[in-house]
Amino acid sequence: MSSSTQESLTPWQFAPITRCIPEDQYTDLEVIDLSLFSLVSGDAATAQAEAQKELIKRTLNAFNTTGFIALKGHGFTHEELEEQWALGKLLFENVSEEEKHRLLANIKEGSWAGYKPQGYHKRPDGSFDCVEHYDFYPNTMLERNLPEVAKPYVKDFRKFLEHQHYVVFRKLLAVLSLGMELDQDFLWKLHHRGTDMNDGALQGGPDEEINWKHGKDDLRYVMYHPPPEEDREKKKNLWVSGHTDFGSVTFLHSQPIAGLQVLMPNGQWRYIRHYPDHLIVSLGDSMEFLTGGVLKAAPHRVIEPPEDQRHLDRLALVYFFPFLPDVKLSLIDHPSLKKLGAKDVWEEYHKLGGKVLTSTDWIDRRSKLVGTKRLEREDKDAESVLDDIHFRHHPEYAKAAAVAA
Template identity: 35%
Template sequence: MTSPTLPNVQHYEPAPPTKANLEYVDLAVIDFSKAATEEGRAELADKVKEGLHNHGFLYIVNHGYKQEETTRMFDIGDVPFSCVPDNEKPKYAAKMFEAGSEEGYKLRKYWVRDGIPDQLEQYCPNRHVNKLEHPEALLPLLPEIDKFCKFNHFHVLNNILRLIARSLELPEDTLVNKHNWDAPSETAVRFLKYFPSTEEGATDHLLQGHTDFGTVTVLWSQPVAGLQIQTREGEWRWICHMDNALVINVGDGIEFLTGGYYKATIHRVVQPVEDQRQYTRLGVIYFGRADDDVKLMPMAESPVLQREGIERRWDDNQAPTMERWGKERAIAYGKQGVNEVNINGVSVGYHD
């Protein structure tokens, strides 16, 4: 049986790994090949618990995607930026400031900080890829993007959610049931491309320090050093690239749902180091968010949370939904002069 012929896509050549001596954070490595057995899941749940407590970030290896498949997705991820004319992109622009929607393009120079426009461009197709209109260059690639979204959702996101639930001594599908594929939510793949900054007076920070709006973020590792996390001691440390690995972190949604037991980690993207400064930085990320109608209140039925204590940021009847939290954060992010947003009495700021 012959394999189907895939559409031709221009190859994206990533930067070579940096030779700089950087202070990397030591993250737990979760081997997904062990998740097939009860014994393996018990072991992984303990490692997830330790890793999330230590740093809020993890690596996943042996997730099921081959290196050549990952390379192909990075090639596809570059298409919205390299194969779509700049004058066509505004037609598909996201309504971030107007409606808190991140679907479509976030164009370069949309965000402004201290008078300096940003150099990040991103394209976010809905995970249901036929829901939106897309640039013509992407149309032949939608079946592959659809397959990739489903892989991330069912094989990566759901399995991490099961391990988190297990670490809280909850039924494994407790969090999976809050992330339904067919339910309305902002869970989506996002392609991002950082361009070398040419603006006079540009900051070293390409993306301000922040926590992610959703629950679980799945970042496909790429070689341009730039991602840093703030440790529990308040120091900035680099995330090291690992070939064909996934970098996982939890966001605001998990912090609220676990009553502060797992904290969303502040992270940022800075200018690449000198030997990578001339390269673009292409990102492929699957952002997980709970269903729109999920209220962000602690899962108080967890025996672990009952023993360890629950941090309540608001009364349960005042807890915002995932939809409201995500949209209000998206509306505020990147606006000139806006350094924090207050949602139901909880303030979220941005960090240098």
């Protein structure tokens, strides 16, 4: 990162930590230092797994219980992360509404690449949708897709995505694979075609077509704006309702405005505290299906920030990792999964004649069911079982379990 780049960006000012949340309303995440793990091959991977058994065990246990970890030792410096927060600020505060409109994502056609404006979603409570975001897929990281003020930073955006995909994500998947007694690269091969550490897909010119042949990763810069006062009651303090993520893994760069809550195994909602310069990592429902629940997708939500932070804009940096589109979401066939207590979520569905679903099949199915209600059917068939699976991993599940919160 050059000094000229630093000088030309206005830093994002982080809010002070809230004083309004009692300590017992937080949950402490398992903190995993990824710098203690290195990628090796062959017999060395097995030897490393033995030497780092405790790190691997703690990671697996966290994703089997709370469903979240706080990740440090990811390789980003404090200055590199500050630059990305500043770039997020730039994308929202230094771009006109006219230019944002020119770069709108084609959401109706299933693409999030570009801007999603405030007010796009019609909230069922009648309140205004105050969230805007700008998304990249790896193959859309081109100068021509950026607003004018952000075009000089196309390489900075690419490096940010590149390191998360090729380094942090790959190492984390290796830890999880070894934890389930699988080959080190087992999960990596379900997300990335080929085994290269970095195949150079993002290293061409700023407007040169990108040959990305892996999963459809989604890097998102999000700005949550405080709602109008008249809408606060309509929202019932809820900004994003309880849900599990699509796909495989989600990285959320920690920031200090409180609001993210995770549904604990006992049915209580608890805040996730701020871990400066850490990645907050959770798993998507497809990862849970593939591993038979050994790795869990934890329901989570975003509620209105506490009183001393309520008036502030909340910037978030998020990275969603899906599986490759043709990956079959069948339970991994390996003795170690059975030993770890894996259960096949698709068993009844397949017995009723349902075909094996790919990652894309499930995302399409779930997208159509979001916002719908469970239909009563006289006879159970494969389609109704799919509905049941969806609603068990849907916001409605989280709402029902949260009654005791």
